[in-house]
Amino acid sequence: MTSIWAKRWNQGEKNMTEITIRPESFEDLRGIDIVNIAAFEEEDEARLVTAIRHSPAYIPQLSLVAEGHNRILGHLMMFKALLEREEEKIDILALAPMSVLPSHSHRGIGSRLVMSALQQAREQAFPGIVVAGYPDYYARFGFEPAFQKGLECNLPVEKEAILVLELAEGTFDRGGKIVYPALFRQFYQTPH
Numbered sequence: 001m002t003s004i005w006a007k008r009w010n011q012g013e014k015n016m017t018e019i020t021i022r023p024e025s026f027e028d029l030r031g032i033d034i035v036n037i038a039a040f041e042e043e044d045e046a047r048l049v050t051a052i053r054h055s056p057a058y059i060p061q062l063s064l065v066a067e068g069h070n071r072i073l074g075h076l077m078m079f080k081a082l083l084e085r086e087e088e089k090i091d092i093l094a095l096a097p098m099s100v101l102p103s104h105s106h107r108g109i110g111s112r113l114v115m116s117a118l119q120q121a122r123e124q125a126f127p128g129i130v131v132a133g134y135p136d137y138y139a140r141f142g143f144e145p146a147f148q149k150g151l152e153c154n155l156p157v158e159k160e161a162i163l164v165l166e167l168a169e170g171t172f173d174r175g176g177k178i179v180y181p182a183l184f185r186q187f188y189q190t191p192h
């Protein structure tokens, strides 16, 4: 008898697309727009990505695409944010937005993008990452609620939605305030 897991594995094999995760290039920009518009079912996130790309917060190597069959199937951006406390201002990364083409979701592409992003962030020696997103989704990568670490944030969202991942020991131990760039904060303040 074939087990349910064996069946799922075989199904997965059939559906498997060779995926490459790599930094975005100029030729990818249209494909990235398409993925963001399709995943979020509106244009705001695609505009946000473009705005970040033209801001000082942008780090080209940390805007990642998932490519398969010469198509952009997913996108994840990380950009500079700050952890402020007492006299300190520490550069950290913010992860957002992230999107996978609906026709290719639930196949692990999002997870591969996140894992690659975490690796890149470590290689670039950033001490921590913040994300405003689904707590259950990001918990699987080690993200924890920021408020439980005594952290505040300048985004007007529920405190449970702000999650952090420490890459250097002790980064978030002494609390502080996570400060997103103004253009990202404005995105959350604008009805959409």
Ligand SMILES: CC(C)(COP(=O)(O)OP(=O)(O)OC[C@H]1O[C@@H](n2cnc3c(N)ncnc32)[C@H](O)[C@@H]1OP(=O)(O)O)[C@@H](O)C(=O)NCCC(=O)NCCS
Pocket (backbone or CB within 6 Å): 039, 040, 097, 098, 099, 100, 101, 104, 105, 106, 107, 108, 109, 110, 111, 112, 132, 133, 134, 136, 137
């Ligand atoms: C969220 C998203 C990026 C995940 O991409 P993905 O390639 O499907 O992710 P994976 O295959 O690695 O993981 C899938 C798992 O993510 C979780 N997940 C997906 N969407 C979720 C959501 N809205 N809330 C909570 N968990 C979610 C589920 O546990 C899912 O497991 P399942 O396949 O067994 O149902 C993708 O669904 C997407 O683009 N969504 C719309 C845009 C969006 O909301 N992006 C922001 C995320 S904060």
